[in-house]
Amino acid sequence: xxxxxxxxxKREYLERVRARWFLIATFGLPVILVGIVFLPQLVxxxxxxxxxxxxxxxxxxxxxxxxDVGHVLGERWTVQPVRGVHERREEELRASLMATSLDGLLVxxxxxxxxxxxxxxxxxxxxxxxxxxxxxxxxxxxxxxxxRELGIEEIDTRRLFxxxxxxxxxxxxxxxxxxxxxxxxxxxxxxxxxxxFLIYGxxxxxxxxxxxxxxxVEVMMSSVRPWEMMLGKMFGVGAVGLTQIAIxxxxxxxxxxxxxxxxxxxxxxxxxxxxxxxxxxxxLAWALIYFTLGYLLYAGLFxxxxxxxxxxxxxxxxxxxxxxIIVVGFILxxxxxxxxxxxWAVVGSLVPLFSPMIVPARLAISHVPALELAGSVGLxxxxxxxxxxxxxxxxxVAILMSGKRANLRExxxxxxxx
Amino acid sequence: xxxxxxxxxxxxxSFGNQTAVEDLDLSVPSGSIYGLLGPNGAGKxxxxxxxxxxxxxxxxxxxxxxxxxxxxxxxxxxxxxxxxGLYQRMRVLxxxxxxxxLKGMRQADARAExxxxxxxxxxxxxxxxxxxxxxxxxxQKVQFLSTVLHRPDLLILDEPFSxxxxxxxxxxxxxxxxxxxxxxxxxxxxxxIEDAERLCDRVCMIAGARKVLDGPLVEIKASAGRRExxxxxxxxxxxxxxxxxxxxxxxxxxxxxxxxxxxxxPQEILRAALSESVRIRHFELxxxxxxxxxxxxxxxxxxxxxxxGVS
Numbered sequence: 001x002x003x004x005x006x007x008x009x010k011r012e013y014l015e016r017v018r019a020r021w022f023l024i025a026t027f028g029l030p031v032i033l034v035g036i037v038f039l040p041q042l043v044x045x046x047x048x049x050x051x052x053x054x055x056x057x058x059x060x061x062x063x064x065x066x067x068d069v070g071h072v073l074g075e076r077w078t079v080q081p082v083r084g085v086h087e088r089r090e091e092e093l094r095a096s097l098m099a100t101s102l103d104g105l106l107v108x109x110x111x112x113x114x115x116x117x118x119x120x121x122x123x124x125x126x127x128x129x130x131x132x133x134x135x136x137x138x139x140x141x142x143x144x145x146x147x148r149e150l151g152i153e154e155i156d157t158r159r160l161f162x163x164x165x166x167x168x169x170x171x172x173x174x175x176x177x178x179x180x181x182x183x184x185x186x187x188x189x190x191x192x193x194x195x196x197f198l199i200y201g202x203x204x205x206x207x208x209x210x211x212x213x214x215x216x217v218e219v220m221m222s223s224v225r226p227w228e229m230m231l232g233k234m235f236g237v238g239a240v241g242l243t244q245i246a247i248x249x250x251x252x253x254x255x256x257x258x259x260x261x262x263x264x265x266x267x268x269x270x271x272x273x274x275x276x277x278x279x280x281x282x283x284l285a286w287a288l289i290y291f292t293l294g295y296l297l298y299a300g301l302f303x304x305x306x307x308x309x310x311x312x313x314x315x316x317x318x319x320x321x322x323x324x325i326i327v328v329g330f331i332l333x334x335x336x337x338x339x340x341x342x343x344w345a346v347v348g349s350l351v352p353l354f355s356p357m358i359v360p361a362r363l364a365i366s367h368v369p370a371l372e373l374a375g376s377v378g379l380x381x382x383x384x385x386x387x388x389x390x391x392x393x394x395x396x397v398a399i400l401m402s403g404k405r406a407n408l409r410e411x412x413x414x415x416x417x418x
Numbered sequence: 419x420x421x422x423x424x425x426x427x428x429x430x431x432s433f434g435n436q437t438a439v440e441d442l443d444l445s446v447p448s449g450s451i452y453g454l455l456g457p458n459g460a461g462k463x464x465x466x467x468x469x470x471x472x473x474x475x476x477x478x479x480x481x482x483x484x485x486x487x488x489x490x491x492x493x494x495x496x497x498x499x500x501x502x503g504l505y506q507r508m509r510v511l512x513x514x515x516x517x518x519x520l521k522g523m524r525q526a527d528a529r530a531e532x533x534x535x536x537x538x539x540x541x542x543x544x545x546x547x548x549x550x551x552x553x554x555x556x557x558q559k560v561q562f563l564s565t566v567l568h569r570p571d572l573l574i575l576d577e578p579f580s581x582x583x584x585x586x587x588x589x590x591x592x593x594x595x596x597x598x599x600x601x602x603x604x605x606x607x608x609x610x611i612e613d614a615e616r617l618c619d620r621v622c623m624i625a626g627a628r629k630v631l632d633g634p635l636v637e638i639k640a641s642a643g644r645r646e647x648x649x650x651x652x653x654x655x656x657x658x659x660x661x662x663x664x665x666x667x668x669x670x671x672x673x674x675x676x677x678x679x680x681x682x683x684p685q686e687i688l689r690a691a692l693s694e695s696v697r698i699r700h701f702e703l704x705x706x707x708x709x710x711x712x713x714x715x716x717x718x719x720x721x722x723x724x725x726x727g728v729s
Binding site for chain 2: 007217222
């Protein structure tokens with residue numbers, strides 16, 4: 001790297017890191033992100049303890065399940081049989097519910113085994129957790145009824161229905177990984193990469209536009225070559241991104257060591273123990289390699305877009321397709337995390353525009369064959385070089401144009417003839 | 419020492435179907451102060467950009483400081499573009515150090531030089547302020563300063579004095595002359611011919627993408643001959659325009675600059691003035707000003723172009 005490229009890199013880096021924006025983004029983004037991911041869960045888990053007891057009435061027209069329902073649901077809630085409402089008219093049911101102090105009225109129509117419906121008329125909001133518990137309880141009760149009618153008595157339905165907690169553990173040369181925990185890691189990789197590409201891409205566009213509109217560019221061009229200026233800009237802005245990631249990683253490490261009460265318990269509720277998630281260094285290295293290469297690829301494209309534009313309004317038009325590509329990549333990753341070795345995943349890993357988001361996520365939860373990985377990195381490097389080359393050709397000519405915006409034909413001409 | 423700081427041969431450049439520079443030869447001797455003159459849009463800035471290798475010419479050869487422009491040449495040149503521009507959010511001193519290091523200076527040297535120059539331009543107390551807190555004139559001084567910071571062998575200034583008050587213009591001129599005394603070559607472009615006339619020892623005029631005049635100022639003036647009358651009078655000056663010996667009259671407000679026909683006798687003006695009973699305050703036979711020469715040449719070219727268009 002020449003002294004000039006280094007000077008430009010340093011300037012771009014220091015100017016940005018010193019800006020107030022950097023502090024806000026570095027500490028604001030994780031808060032927002034954690035908020036989006038965990039706030040709903042925090043609300044739910046808090047709600048579980050706040051779920052008040054329900055006082056339910058059971059109205060059994062079939063006359064067969066009342067005792068079992070009362071028995072099973074009675075373990076959790078207050079249940080009492082309701083009689084006397086023999087007319088099956090809606091108004092009467094509603095009126096009888098309103099007349100009592102009951103929270104809800106469980107109405108069993110004909111024999112549920114023959115397809116009869118079960119309805120819960122309620123005066124209070126039932127949380128989705130309560131709904132689930134009620135459904136499971138009623139199902140257990142109905143099964144118990146049927147079993148008893150078949151002559152099987154004394155059945156512990158809860159034992160009968162006990163689920164299996166299947167732990168999926170990926171065994172790799174670097175150790176074992178719990179699928180659930182590393183799914184979060186994969187998601188984290190994808191989200192961070194996605195956000196960084198979007199944010200830093202726009203940042204580069206703005207930097208180039210600012211340079212053009214303030215005419216600094218002409219002074220710069222009398223001292224350095226366009227190529228040096230472009231690289232300096234890409235490196236400098238990229239270094240800011242890496243700094244930000246390093247800060248986040250440090251915060252993340254501290255959190256996993258010392259824990260954050262709400263977060264840890266929210267994760268624990270999902271069956272994830274933060275302490276178990278030890279990120280293998282190899283995985284981190286790959287994530288960093290893909291991030292860096294991917295960043296350089298997109299930085300080149302954003303840079304070229306920014307340079308060929310006259311002003312901020314035009315910028316949005318040309319930048320939008322790039323943003324769409326990144327968003328598509330992110331959507332792909334979400335699907336790929338669900339099935340990390342699908343055909344989509346393999347193909348996506350080879351496309352340089354998508355692989356920086358896809359491959360680190362896959363590496364976290366799956367085993368990517370060496371050959372596939374080599375192909376993916378190779379193509380990404382080619383893509384990155386290609387992007388830098390095209391960007392260099394466009395940048396060189398476009399950076400001096402002011403006012404009007406280049407059309408596509410002109411841009412193609414610049415790329416071909418320089 | 420190279421005897422020509424800049425050497426252009428057959429330079430041409432067009433943008434789309436608009437010709438900015440056509441077949442331009444230019445030779446700037448080392449150590450001279452060279453003025454590139456011409457009206458707005460004549461191709462001055464394009465020429466400067468070609469010299470600096472900011473844009474490439476369509477045709478022709480460019481040699482600067484004895485070679486094709488490369489990194490080594492770039493770091494020996496200082497350039498003040500017409501469209502001034504600095505990073506608005508940087509601090510003044512940081513900015514100067516940054517531009518200095520781009521020219522190959524060591525950071526510490528650049529800092530020391532920048533401090534020295536800020537002191538001299540009375541901007542020392544603003545050195546830690548952000549550029550965008552400075553007035554336009556101050557920003558221009560900072561930018562000018564950045565072009566001399568690294569003691570360049572070649573100084574290229576595009577309209578360096580526009581927008582500055584006379585005090586600062588003099589200060590900048592002083593620095594330019596000082597650079598020349600220390601061996602630098604200065605090429606500056608301006609559309610204000612008076613600036614060039616006072617400062618340059620050589621000029622090149624371009625109009626309509628072509629060169630119309632080139633050479634040492636003294637020779638240009640000598641070749642134009644002493645056929646200029648400066649006249650100041652009280653009364654109606656309208657009679658001047660009717661005299662057959664007068665080719666053109668330029669009204670400068672306080673005085674008239676009169677261009678005579680070839681072979682005309684200046685005394686005829688005096689005689690006519692006496693018979694018109696106006697009072698003469700000042701009468702001088704003078705060298706034509708660069709402005710007059712330029713108007714004549716540019717006009718001749720325009721007429722030529724018209725004639726070509728007709729035929």
